[in-house]
Structure formats: C-alpha cells, structure tokens
Amino acid sequence: MGEVFAGRYELADPIGHGGVGAVWRAWDHRRKRYVAAKVLQQSDAHALLRFVREQALRIDHPHVLAPASWAADDDKVLFTMDLVAGGSLVHLVGDYGPLPPGFVCTLLDQLLSGLAAVHAEGVVHRDIKPANILLEASGTARPRLRLSDFGIAMRFGEARLTETNLVVGTPGYIAPEQLLGAEPDFRADLFAVGLVALFLLEGAKPDAKALVQHFAEHGTPGAPKGIPEPLWQVVATLLQPDPECRFRTATGARKALAQAVELLPEPGPDDELIEIFDQLGPLPTGFDTAGPLRTASGIDPTGTTTGTADPTGASGKPSSRTSAGPADHGAAPEPGAATPTGSGPVPADTGRTGSTDPRPAAAPPPAAAPATGSASVPADMSDTGSFRLPPPGTTFSPAPVPEPSPRPRPAPPYPPYTAHREPQPDPPHTPWPPAQPLPPVQPHSATGGTGTTGTATYTAHDAQPAPRSPARTHGRRRRKVRRPGPPVAAAVPILLLALACYAVGFWALARI
Numbered sequence: 001m002g003e004v005f006a007g008r009y010e011l012a013d014p015i016g017h018g019g020v021g022a023v024w025r026a027w028d029h030r031r032k033r034y035v036a037a038k039v040l041q042q043s044d045a046h047a048l049l050r051f052v053r054e055q056a057l058r059i060d061h062p063h064v065l066a067p068a069s070w071a072a073d074d075d076k077v078l079f080t081m082d083l084v085a086g087g088s089l090v091h092l093v094g095d096y097g098p099l100p101p102g103f104v105c106t107l108l109d110q111l112l113s114g115l116a117a118v119h120a121e122g123v124v125h126r127d128i129k130p131a132n133i134l135l136e137a138s139g140t141a142r143p144r145l146r147l148s149d150f151g152i153a154m155r156f157g158e159a160r161l162t163e164t165n166l167v168v169g170t171p172g173y174i175a176p177e178q179l180l181g182a183e184p185d186f187r188a189d190l191f192a193v194g195l196v197a198l199f200l201l202e203g204a205k206p207d208a209k210a211l212v213q214h215f216a217e218h219g220t221p222g223a224p225k226g227i228p229e230p231l232w233q234v235v236a237t238l239l240q241p242d243p244e245c246r247f248r249t250a251t252g253a254r255k256a257l258a259q260a261v262e263l264l265p266e267p268g269p270d271d272e273l274i275e276i277f278d279q280l281g282p283l284p285t286g287f288d289t290a291g292p293l294r295t296a297s298g299i300d301p302t303g304t305t306t307g308t309a310d311p312t313g314a315s316g317k318p319s320s321r322t323s324a325g326p327a328d329h330g331a332a333p334e335p336g337a338a339t340p341t342g343s344g345p346v347p348a349d350t351g352r353t354g355s356t357d358p359r360p361a362a363a364p365p366p367a368a369a370p371a372t373g374s375a376s377v378p379a380d381m382s383d384t385g386s387f388r389l390p391p392p393g394t395t396f397s398p399a400p401v402p403e404p405s406p407r408p409r410p411a412p413p414y415p416p417y418t419a420h421r422e423p424q425p426d427p428p429h430t431p432w433p434p435a436q437p438l439p440p441v442q443p444h445s446a447t448g449g450t451g452t453t454g455t456a457t458y459t460a461h462d463a464q465p466a467p468r469s470p471a472r473t474h475g476r477r478r479r480k481v482r483r484p485g486p487p488v489a490a491a492v493p494i495l496l497l498a499l500a501c502y503a504v505g506f507w508a509l510a511r512i
Contacts, residue, residue, distance in 0.1 A: 002026075002286070004296050005078055006071035009037055012292075013284045025083060025280065027291045029299050035068075035080040057150050059121055063114030065134060065148035084146050086135035087279030089200065093130065096274060098203035101231050103143070103274055105261050107133075108197055109254060110145040115189060116250040118147070122156045124184045128192035129173045130199055137278040154184065172205060176212045176241050187243040190253060194238025201227050201235075212241045230260035 002011040009026045015036065016023035026037035059066040070079035089107070093099065099107075111133060118125055125147070132149040152168050167178055173195050175188035182188075198206040202224070214221060220240075223232035234256050240246045247253040286293050485491065 002292070002296070004299060005037070005039075005076070006073040007299060008071060009035070009078065009080065010292055010296055010299075011037065011039075012287050015280055021078075025283075026080065027287065028080070029291075032291065034083050036083045037078045037080045038067075039076065039078040057121075057123065057153070059117055059123075061114055061117040063110045063145055063147060064117055065146040066150065081148070082146075083280075084134040084136055084148070085278045085280045086137040086276045088135070089130035089133045089196070091279055092135060092274075092276065093200065093203055095277070096203075096272065098226065099200050099274065100267065100271055101201065101228055101264060102261075102267050104197065104200045105231065105257060105264070106143060107145055107200065108193070109257055109261075110143075111147060111193060111196070112250045112254040112257065114145070114147040115193065116254065118153075119186045119189070119250055123150070123153050124156055124186060125150065125189050125192075126152050126154065126169055126184050127173075128189055128196065129170050130196055133196065135276050138276050140273055140275045143274070143276055156185065172208050174208075175243070177243055182243075185243070186249065187246050190238050190246055190250065191240075191243075193250075193253070194235050197235045197238065201231075211239060215239065215241050228260075228264055230263040231257075234260050 002013075004010050005026070008029050010029065011024045011026050012034070013025050014022055015025050021038045021040045024037045024039060026035055027033075028035050057066045065081050065084060067079040067081055070077065115125070115128070127149060128147070132147070134146045134148050136144040136146070138144055167174065167181075169178065173192045175191040178184065178188055195206055195208060220236050223229045227235070234253065237245070237247060237256070238253060247256065283289070486494070
C-alpha cells in the first residue's frame with residue numbers, strides 16, 4: 001500500500017522528479033486506472049503559484065499532456081495527467097542514436113501540431129526540450145508524441161514570476177533574444193523546436209551558442225551530412241538567430257514541413273525499424289494491473305473529499321481529455337514487457353523538474369515501500385531553472401575573460417591638465433590697423449536720374465542698425481477700416497423682412 005492522497009489517489013512508485021515536484025505512478029480509485037501524479041514538494045508561495053498556473057491549463061489535444069485534475073490534502077497538493085509509458089525523446093535517441101529523417105518528420109509534425117494548440121490558447125511553453133517530449137509505448141506502430149511539463153509556461157502578455165535580469169529555461173534550448181532580455185513569445189518556442197529537430201537528426205545535443213554565432217557571421221550553412229536538403233531548409237528557418245527570420249507560427253512551420261516531406265525519398269527495406277519500448281518497468285509490490293491488492297485506509301470512492309477538483313465531475317465518467325491514449329484502458333505496463341532498463345532504477349532523465357528525493361516533502365509514504373521497479377531514484381536534477389542575464393553589450397561566455405592590461409600611452413606634446421595651474425602670461429596684443437574712411441556715396445536724384453554710387457570696401461567696423469524706411473504710401477490707396485457686421489446694402493432688407501415677420505406675428509396673435 002502507498003500513501004493515499006485526498007481520499008482518491010494512492011501513490012504507487014516514483015517515475016520522475018524535478019525541482020518543483022516529484023512525479024508518481026498513482027492509482028485513481030474513482031476512475032479505476034493508473035495516472036501520473038505530480039506532487040508539489042516545496043511549500044513556498046512562489047512554487048505554489050507556478051504549480052497553480054500549471055494545473056490551470058486545460059488544453060485538449062492528442063499531442064499535449066496537460067493536467068486533467070488536481071487535489072489538495074493538508075499542506076500538500078498534486079495534479080494528475082495521463083500516464084505515458086514510452087519515455088522521452090532522450091530515451092529514444094539513447095536507444096537508437098540519430099533517427100531516420102522520415103521518422104523525425106513524423107515526430108516534428110506532431111510536436112508542431114501540439115505546439116500550435118498551445119499557442120492558440122495564448123500560452124508560451126518556454127521549456128521545449130527532448131526530456132519534456134514524451135512518447136506512448138507504441139512498439140513498432142506509428143509513434144505518438146505528447147508535449148508535457150508546463151511548469152514555467154505563461155500566457156502571452158501575462159505578468160512574469162521571474163525577477164528582472166533573470167531568464168527561466170533550460171540552458172542550450174533558450175532562444176538568443178531571450179538571453180538578451182526580450183519578453184517570451186511564440187517564436188522562442190519555435191527556436192527550441194529547431195534544436196530538438198537537430199538533436200533527433202544528429203543524435204547529440206546541439207551547441208546552440210556555436211550555431212547562433214555561425215548563422216550570424218556566415219549566414220545559413222549548408223545541410224549537414226545525412227540531413228536531406230528540403231528538411232534542412234525547414235530546420236534552418238527555425239534556427240535563425242533573428243526572430244523576424246523564423247516562422248511566425250507553428251502552423252506555418254508545419255505547412256513548410258509537409259512540403260519538405262513530399263521531397264524526401266521513400267524509406268528503403270534496409271532502414272532500421274524504430275520500436276518505442278515501455279520505460280516505466282513493472283509495478284511495485286502490492287499493486288497489479290487492476291490496482292492495489294489491498295484497500296488502503298482513507299479511501300473515499302465517492303469522490304466527496306474536500307479539496308479535490310476533476311473536470312469529469314462526480315459521476316466518474318472520463319472526459320474527452322482523459323479518454324485519449326493508452327492510459328485510459330485502466331491497464332498499467334505488464335510485468336513481462338520488454339524494457340531496456342529492466343526492473344532496475346528509474347531512468348535518470350525523465351524531463352521533469354529535479355530533486356534528489358522523489359517522495360513528497362511533507363509526509364513520505366509508509367514502510368510498505370515499492371520493491372522492484374523503483375529500488376532507487378538517481379539524484380539527477382532537472383536542468384530547467386533560472387539564471388541571471390549578463391549586462392548588455394557583453395558576450396555570453398562560460399567564464400569571465402580578464403580584461404587586458406592598458407597599454408602605456410605616449411607622453412602628450414602639451415602639459416597635462418591640472419585643477420590648479422600656474423597663471424601664464426598673456427601673449428602680446430597686436431592692435432588692429434586703423435580703419436580706412438569710406439568714400440562719399442552719391443545719393444540718387446529725386447527726379448529718377450542715376451547717380452554714380454561708389455562701392456565701399458568691407459572693414460571691421462561694428463554693424464550699424466539700418467534706419468527704418470518710412471511707410472510707403474505713394475501711389476497706393478489707403479484702405480478704409482471696415483466695420484464689423486453685414487454691409488449696409490444687405491442689412492436694410494434683412495431688417496425690413498424682420499419687421500414684416502414681427503407684424504405678421506402680432507396679427508396672428510390678435511386673431512386667435
């Protein structure tokens with residue numbers, strides 16, 4: 001038996017952990033099926049506010065793993081999601097290395113489809129990386145991808161929970177404009193999608209900083225070896241350092257990807273078949289595919305426990321959100337299912353936020369601890385977090401570069417400036433030569449004759465104000481000042497008409 005949460009969820013074994021909460025496989029006593037339950041470990045107001053933000057998301061899409069219900073019990077809270085057993089893209093690349101381009105196109109199309117639904121709700125994910133992209137355990141059938149972990153997501157234009165000069169995300173998957181302090185937007189998510197695509201195609205985490213520098217200095221490079229040119233053009237557009245040069249929406253990127261798929265060669269018979277295994281492992285002691293073997297104390301099958309909320313209501317009928325996916329069949333992974341990790345420790349990279357203790361901080365489970373399948377949880381912290389931005393105008397380097405020592409300057413040819421200088425004698429004053437008198441100027445004759453006027457030489461005499469010219473009235477008729485009001489020719493008829501109307505009015509009043 002495990003710990004019972006809010007009279008409904010019985011925790012079975014930890015399957016993931018992070019800085020905000022631990023993810024458990026839990027049995028839902030109302031719906032009679034296994035779910036993934038994320039339990040908040042930290043009780044401070046900041047972590048609780050992020051937790052409330054995440055559980056408030058209600059996005060119904062086959063490629064989005066959003067919270068389905070939540071519950072509170074004393075000082076602990078959790079929310080539940082569908083149980084996805086195929087692991088993350090990290091597990092897939094760890095099993096097969098670089099993936100075939102056709103298979104990558106299928107995964108990218110599903111990722112962009114889910115991201116378009118998230119953006120349609122006005123939500124910026126801010127933490128798209130391979131560890132947060134989960135897969136159903138579909139075997140060799142068509143893969144089914146689920147975008148998860150909305151712990152640091154925010155609605156576009158909403159107030160941020162991060163202080164100034166701090167950026168939140170996973171190093172290596174943050175858009176360059178975010179490192180410069182820009183507000184989170186949808187195009188930053190698309191940049192992370194391009195890095196995920198490169199991770200799938202090359203089988204290793206790309207160096208985002210080197211990519212951005214190469215794009216900025218040399219432009220878009222050619223397609224790397226093994227990546228078809230049509231697919232590379234889509235990925236390179238997603239990776240542009242300038243957000244204005246990227247796709248504006250996830251739907252636009254998905255349309256370009258569909259056109260690139262048409263130009264890819266058909267997969268050959270010798271191509272490796274990709275199989276997605278069950279990564280959860282067998283159930284712990286005390287649980288089977290039908291739930292816990294014994295009924296634990298504190299179970300409230302009616303769902304009337306205070307502090308629980310569920311989109312399905314009290315009837316217990318699954319909603320459309322919880323009816324999608326293999327987890328809705330009420331069956332957990334079979335004990336004999338093929339798993340690469342066997343029944344040993346839980347996989348280290350689960351894509352959730354990180355902590356060294358997977359159990360809830362307030363009250364750990366009782367002594368009946370899980371045995372096989374959850375013997376230990378590696379102390380692997382999630383790389384998602386917040387860190388301070390460097391000051392503007394500096395380059396982003398892992399270690400500060402010491403400034404070079406200043407070179408000695410040559411001695412200037414002039415004495416240096418000091419606050420108290422000795423008075424220097426003034427240079428000898430050379431007086432200006434005396435001004436030459438102007439030649440006489442012959443005025444114009446009054447009768448209009450032309451007199452000879454000499455041109456004066458320019459001297460350094462002070463400028464004299466020019467005398468005002470008298471008002472010129474000769475040959476021009478003086479304008480009369482016009483009185484206000486209509487002219488007399490129009491005022492008289494108007495006055496007579498008014499008197500006539502006045503008389504007619506009195507006459508009409510007298511007849512009444």
